[in-house]
Amino acid sequence: MKDSFGQDNVTPTGQPDQGEEVKKDFKGLLGSTRKFISELLDIRQNTDQEATREAIVADIPFKGHTAWILVCSIFIASVGLNANSTAVVIGAMLISPLMGPILGIGMSIAINDIDTLRRSLKNFTVMVVLSVLTAYLFFKLFPLRNESSELLARTAPDIRDVLIAFFGGLALVIARAKKGTIASVIFGVAIATALMPPLCTVGFGLAIGNLDYAGGAMYLFSINTVFIALATFLVLKLLRFPMVRYANSKRRRFIARLASLIAIGVMIPAGITFYDVFQESRFRAQAQEFISETIAIYQFEDNGRFMESLSEIDYQEDGVSILELVCMGDDPIPETVIETWKTRKNSYSKLADAELRIVQGSGEEDQRMRYVSELYESKKAELLGKDERIRLLEEELAKVGSLKDVMLPFAAISAEARANYEDLAGVGFSYTLQTDFQKTDTIPVFELRWKQGISTQQRAENLQKLTNWLKLRLANDKIQVREAVN
Structure with a gap:
């Protein structure tokens, strides 16, 4: 190699410049690495565009065999959710034909095919209505309608559901585009994105009259649908699938503009949904961190405790979010401690504007019994079998027994004793x-x-x-009575 004066770059000893050799080796390494990564990640070389389009279009129609398969998968998913059986729910996901019209929607927007888009939307709507109606009838007529953990898991989507839907859609359409479709990927995406269980949960919510369950499940289904369609649109655009051509130039321009508007219309709600779910996830994560670092470690007096299952974290996008934390015990929590908690809450960015409510249980026996009963009911949905239900019930009954011992009506007893014995000057009580x-x-x-x-x-x-x-009055033969030592 020569320098700017046309002389060879050599050292005083006559050896080639080592720096130049290193630069050449480094550039060669970068070039090889770039080529390797390009070949590793390139999916255009092994894509069969025509076969992919035909396969997606073939899965769009909804009639005959497909309709009955959908009804059967709905029944299977409903039974699995009702019985809290993950394996049965997975089986229902595998046979569900819901994915076809969603891929059709994403593909038709990407290639400017308005006829396919119209057929995809029509079949998708019929599928959704039939699925919700079937699930509604099942849960309305079936005598057992427990709020299982599998059902409740589909009522509150978060940021993870968005990511699962988007990357699941990417994997699905990439597998579809490959020459020789990878069936295992398609089955895996059907399980991961879980389109069928949310629709069953919508039917369950309508059957029991709980619109919060139905709304949350439909929200989750909408997230899955939008992001799978969006992923399909992006991959097919990346693979440069040919646009549908129309003989009429005016119609072609009109269809192209309409498809572009629909694509933007899909991406804007998807972006807004992602942002909203992300903000709610941050709020709930910070709320859980705040509770674990303050309320959960607080040393309550006597039998006091923090009732996590009865507490509520209510996120409001436009209004005031609320942290309602339920505590139970004989002695009220000092105001100075509550003020410290509020100050600590304000140190979290997403909790600063939220309202902190501390609900403290009274000392009345029936109130405490109600709290324990509600606690058991709230945990019952999370149990996996009869053994766990029995264990939890025994634990709660033991707690009720201990509360019953502590909640001796001392004020009433002492008043009755004073009325019956005029010579009585005072009464003390202890364990x-x-x-x-x-x-x-x-x-x-x-x-x-x-x-x-x-x-x-x-x-x-x-x-x-x-x-x-x-x-006799307290139904306890262990009671001892003695005179106070002056």
Whole structure:
């Protein structure tokens, strides 16, 4: 290699310049790497455009065999969701023909084929209506309608559902475009995007009159549909599928503009949906982090605790979001602690404008029993079988038993004792632990203080009467009554 004066680049010892050699090697390495990556990721070379278009168009029609397959898959998915069986739900996804019209919508927009778009939209609408109607009738007529975890999982979409739908759509259309379609990819995308379960959940929500369930499930289905169609549109544009030509130039221009408007119309809601779901996901993630770092680690007095299952995180896109946290215990949480929690909440960017509500359970027995009952009902939907239901029920009953021991109506008991025994000056109450070195028991103990001037014999008689009355009144033979030591 020569320098700017036409001389060879050599060192004083007559050897070639090592720097120039390194540069040549580096450029060669970059070129080889670029070529390798280009060959690795290039999908145009092995694409059969005509076969791909024919395969997608062939899956659009909805009649005869396809209609019955859809009805059967709806019934299978509904039974699987009702029975909380993941395996059955997966089977329903594999046989569902819903994917055909969605790919048809994305392809027709990409290649400017308005006739295919019209047929795809018509068949897609019929499929959706038939699916929701079938699921509605099943859950309306079927006697068992438990809110299983498989059902509830389809009522609240988040950012992950958007990503699954988009990348699932990419994988599906790429597999469709390859010479020799990869069937395993198609089956895998059918499972991952899960188009059928949300429609079954819509029917379930309508059957039980819960529009929140129906709306959330339809929102999830809409996300899947839009992003699969969007992925199809982008891949076919990347692969440069030929546009449909029309003999009439005016009609061709009109169709091209219409297809472009529809494409923009699909991408704008998709972008808005992605942004909204992303913001809600950030809000809920920060809310969970706030709860775990503040409320969950708070040391409640006595039997107090944070009721996570009864708490609610309500995200409002336009209004005021709410964090309603339910706590239960004998002693109220100090206002200074609640103010500290609010200050901590405001340090999170997505929670700063949210309203923090601390709901504290009262000391009434029926109120606490209701809380425990609601807690069990809220967790019941998450259980996978009878054994877990029995275990949770036993745990909650044990908690109810302990609450019942603590919630002794001391104010009412002391008032009744004062009305029956005029010489009584005061009553104390506490629990004491006693053991015979084989087992330990908790004993309720009452301490009595008498007025001055009462005889020893009278005190002993009153003490015995009070002991018998308290055991009968509280239905507890373990109660002990003794005179207070002055």
